[in-house]
Amino acid sequence: ADVKKIAVIAGDGIGPEVVAEAIKAMKKTEDVFGYRFEFEHGLFGGIAIDEKGTPLPEETLAICKKADAVLLGAVGGPKWDNNPKELRPETGLLGIRKALGLFSNIRPANVFDCLKEASTLKPEVLEGTDLIVVRELTGGIYFGEKFRREGANGEEAVDTCVYSVTEVERIVRQAFEIARTRRKKLASVDKANVLETSRLWRETVNRIAPDYPDVELEHVLVDNCAMQLLRRPSSFDVIVTENMFGDILSDEAAMLTGSIGMLSSASLGEGAFGLYEPVHGSAPDIAGQGIANPIATILSVALMYRLTFGYHDAAEAIERAVKEVLDAGHRTGDIAVDKSKAIGTTAMGDLIVSAI
Amino acid sequence: ADVKKIAVIAGDGIGPEVVAEAIKAMKKTEDVFGYRFEFEHGLFGGIAIDEKGTPLPEETLAICKKADAVLLGAVGGPKWDNNPKELRPETGLLGIRKALGLFSNIRPANVFDCLKEASTLKPEVLEGTDLIVVRELTGGIYFGEKFRREGANGEEAVDTCVYSVTEVERIVRQAFEIARTRRKKLASVDKANVLETSRLWRETVNRIAPDYPDVELEHVLVDNCAMQLLRRPSSFDVIVTENMFGDILSDEAAMLTGSIGMLSSASLGEGAFGLYEPVHGSAPDIAGQGIANPIATILSVALMYRLTFGYHDAAEAIERAVKEVLDAGHRTGDIAVDKSKAIGTTAMGDLIVSAI
Numbered sequence: 001a002d003v004k005k006i007a008v009i010a011g012d013g014i015g016p017e018v019v020a021e022a023i024k025a026m027k028k029t030e031d032v033f034g035y036r037f038e039f040e041h042g043l044f045g046g047i048a049i050d051e052k053g054t055p056l057p058e059e060t061l062a063i064c065k066k067a068d069a070v071l072l073g074a075v076g077g078p079k080w081d082n083n084p085k086e087l088r089p090e091t092g093l094l095g096i097r098k099a100l101g102l103f104s105n106i107r108p109a110n111v112f113d114c115l116k117e118a119s120t121l122k123p124e125v126l127e128g129t130d131l132i133v134v135r136e137l138t139g140g141i142y143f144g145e146k147f148r149r150e151g152a153n154g155e156e157a158v159d160t161c162v163y164s165v166t167e168v169e170r171i172v173r174q175a176f177e178i179a180r181t182r183r184k185k186l187a188s189v190d191k192a193n194v195l196e197t198s199r200l201w202r203e204t205v206n207r208i209a210p211d212y213p214d215v216e217l218e219h220v221l222v223d224n225c226a227m228q229l230l231r232r233p234s235s236f237d238v239i240v241t242e243n244m245f246g247d248i249l250s251d252e253a254a255m256l257t258g259s260i261g262m263l264s265s266a267s268l269g270e271g272a273f274g275l276y277e278p279v280h281g282s283a284p285d286i287a288g289q290g291i292a293n294p295i296a297t298i299l300s301v302a303l304m305y306r307l308t309f310g311y312h313d314a315a316e317a318i319e320r321a322v323k324e325v326l327d328a329g330h331r332t333g334d335i336a337v338d339k340s341k342a343i344g345t346t347a348m349g350d351l352i353v354s355a356i
Numbered sequence: 357a358d359v360k361k362i363a364v365i366a367g368d369g370i371g372p373e374v375v376a377e378a379i380k381a382m383k384k385t386e387d388v389f390g391y392r393f394e395f396e397h398g399l400f401g402g403i404a405i406d407e408k409g410t411p412l413p414e415e416t417l418a419i420c421k422k423a424d425a426v427l428l429g430a431v432g433g434p435k436w437d438n439n440p441k442e443l444r445p446e447t448g449l450l451g452i453r454k455a456l457g458l459f460s461n462i463r464p465a466n467v468f469d470c471l472k473e474a475s476t477l478k479p480e481v482l483e484g485t486d487l488i489v490v491r492e493l494t495g496g497i498y499f500g501e502k503f504r505r506e507g508a509n510g511e512e513a514v515d516t517c518v519y520s521v522t523e524v525e526r527i528v529r530q531a532f533e534i535a536r537t538r539r540k541k542l543a544s545v546d547k548a549n550v551l552e553t554s555r556l557w558r559e560t561v562n563r564i565a566p567d568y569p570d571v572e573l574e575h576v577l578v579d580n581c582a583m584q585l586l587r588r589p590s591s592f593d594v595i596v597t598e599n600m601f602g603d604i605l606s607d608e609a610a611m612l613t614g615s616i617g618m619l620s621s622a623s624l625g626e627g628a629f630g631l632y633e634p635v636h637g638s639a640p641d642i643a644g645q646g647i648a649n650p651i652a653t654i655l656s657v658a659l660m661y662r663l664t665f666g667y668h669d670a671a672e673a674i675e676r677a678v679k680e681v682l683d684a685g686h687r688t689g690d691i692a693v694d695k696s697k698a699i700g701t702t703a704m705g706d707l708i709v710s711a712i
């Protein structure tokens with residue numbers, strides 16, 4: 001097979017530890033399936049601030065641009081929380097999304113059988129929950145003009161939320177396409193009773209919908225969606241929404257599964273290129289102790305194989321290996337019922353690697 | 357006692373039915389406690405669109421402005437959902453908030469013992485949940501400039517989110533004051549890692565905090581708050597946030613209690629004036645059938661007595677009456693386990709009235 005270039009951005013906190021296990025899993029799929037990867041590492045986030053004076057160094061961006069896919073660990077931590085804006089890890093995160101044109105964030109929220117009990121929702125409510133939040137990632141209030149000004153009553157701050165028809169159309173079409181490969185249900189979330197951007201969003205969705213007659217569409221107001229996710233999580237299939245709403249709802253959806261340590265995400269641009277990362281954060285409190293759960297990052301590799309490379313056999317092998325290891329009762333501390341029996345990051349990685 | 361003027365806006369759907377029971381309860385407190393009320397009714401929402409061609413007629417606004425407090429049922433319904441903006445019920449809602457200067461929305465989310473099972477959350481997670489969301493109600497992206505324009509890539513829509521220091525300060529001070537009367541914990545919710553309005557929000561909160569050294573303050577990012585509400589609802593006491601985040605989080609908080617048919621809300625301006633309404637909507641599907649649950653509206657009266665009039669004795673009598681009737685096992689259809697034993701709106705109202 002031809003060699004695929006992978007940009008590896010381990011980042012901060014537990015990032016390097018979990019990424020190391022994901023790379024081990026990728027190497028195992030080289031042996032088993034004959035795929036070939038070339039890894040190039042880049043500094044990003046807090047560590048890049050410390051070593052290069054910027055969260056997103058030019059070299060790192062160049063490595064990503066040359067790559068076929070990016071594997072990201074996690075960024076951020078209290079150390080940089082009070083830095084000025086240009087020197088904060090999340091500025092790097094927003095920067096890399098924009099620079100790589102990653103307009104779509106895909107967040108599957110599904111329930112792992114062995115973790116049903118970890119959710120704060122009743123098991124019978126959660127039963128069958130398997131949804132994907134498709135979040136617009138390079139527009140909206142995140143990237144609109146922001147400034148301070150002197151108003152009639154003193155100092156004011158302003159954020160601007162902008163969406164073009166083109167931006168809405170590309171993310172919504174992608175969501176329709178994803179729904180087609182699943183249970184064929186799409187919930188478009190907006191606040192069309194208040195926001196102009198939401199009215200444009202809804203008009204655009206309605207204009208496009210006839211192209212996907214096989215997909216059942218519902219419009220849900222964002223406040224109602226926050227409620228329905230709690231009331232009937234299993235009724236959702238694909239949810240598509242704008243950047244800010246997606247930030248909130250995807251985290252709510254992730255938490256309700258009880259599987260937050262296991263969830264992976266993809267940020268996609270035009271074409272097959274994508275950035276893959278676990279949903280969980282950098283967990284600075286447990287960094288360096290070898291106890292972090294590497295499963296979400298390993299499953300991000302499976303997502304990469306499916307969405308960027310079409311390596312469905314290897315993706316399935318990874319997913320099956322994870323299931324096997326969990327079914328055999330192995331747990332890292334975050335998901336262990338009996339914490340005294342918990343295994344470490346490397347041990348979990350090794351078990352999954354040998355099960356591939 | 358002096359006569360208090362109450363503007364009554366029954367609105368649409370089940371609004372008139374539930375408001376009628378709340379008025380019965382108010383009249384009973386006239387008899388029992390010697391308070392005196394004068395009711396003046398106004399058209400609002402869908403019914404005002406139908407009869408007056410506008411969701412918020414001038415007469416209605418005048419009635420509210422003359423009143424000491426407003427009692428609102430519910431507004432809206434599918435009939436008006438596709439109307440142009442000026443002819444939609446929610447335009448009336450936004451209009452009345454602005455016209456009456458109701459900058460603060462108070463939404464208690466607590467668990468009723470008899471409804472613990474109605475929540476989709478596990479009872480042990482919910483145990484002890486008793487929080488209040490204080491939502492800024494007349495600023496932010498709801499009221500900023502909105503327009504369409506031709507951009508580089510075709511049509512665009514724009515919403516503007518604006519907050520002044522003054523607006524943030526008055527809502528945050530109110531939230532600190534409320535926290536003082538409770539468990540003395542305040543969670544301020546923002547997205548300060550992305551939004552300029554949130555950075556101004558957080559700066560303002562931090563500047564004011566030293567005036568309330570007895571209140572424990574935490575800053576929570578909105579996405580994290582959506583998660584923590586699910587993970588540790590009972591750890592929150594008072595949550596204060598801006599308009600759009602408050603819309604989403606207060607609905608999420610209401611739903612997780614399982615008590616959505618029972619929750620009341622207050623919208624307050626400067627001074628003691630306030631508008632009181634149930635959290636639930638107009639439920640057009642069950643309107644006119646005499647089966648709606650009037651408890652949230654009756655409890656809104658108790659909230660009015662406490663926050664606008666300082667009638668704590670009557671407020672307590674209402675709250676105790678509701679508890680008594682529920683403890684005796686009476687249920688409307690929405691909260692009945694055995695639907696065949698459910699009682700109607702008037703019967704529930706009568707029971708509560710006689711228990712006052």
Ligand SMILES: CC(C)[C@H](C(=O)O)[C@@H](O)C(=O)O
Pocket residue numbers: 090093094247549550579
């Ligand atoms: C860190 C922050 C800027 C970021 C966002 O809001 O997009 C994060 O919450 C996420 O969801 O990836």
Ligand SMILES: CC(C)[C@H](C(=O)O)[C@@H](O)C(=O)O
Pocket residue numbers: 193194223446449450603
């Ligand atoms: C109807 C709508 C405009 C309103 C809002 O978003 O404020 C409603 O959701 C609410 O919370 O009262």
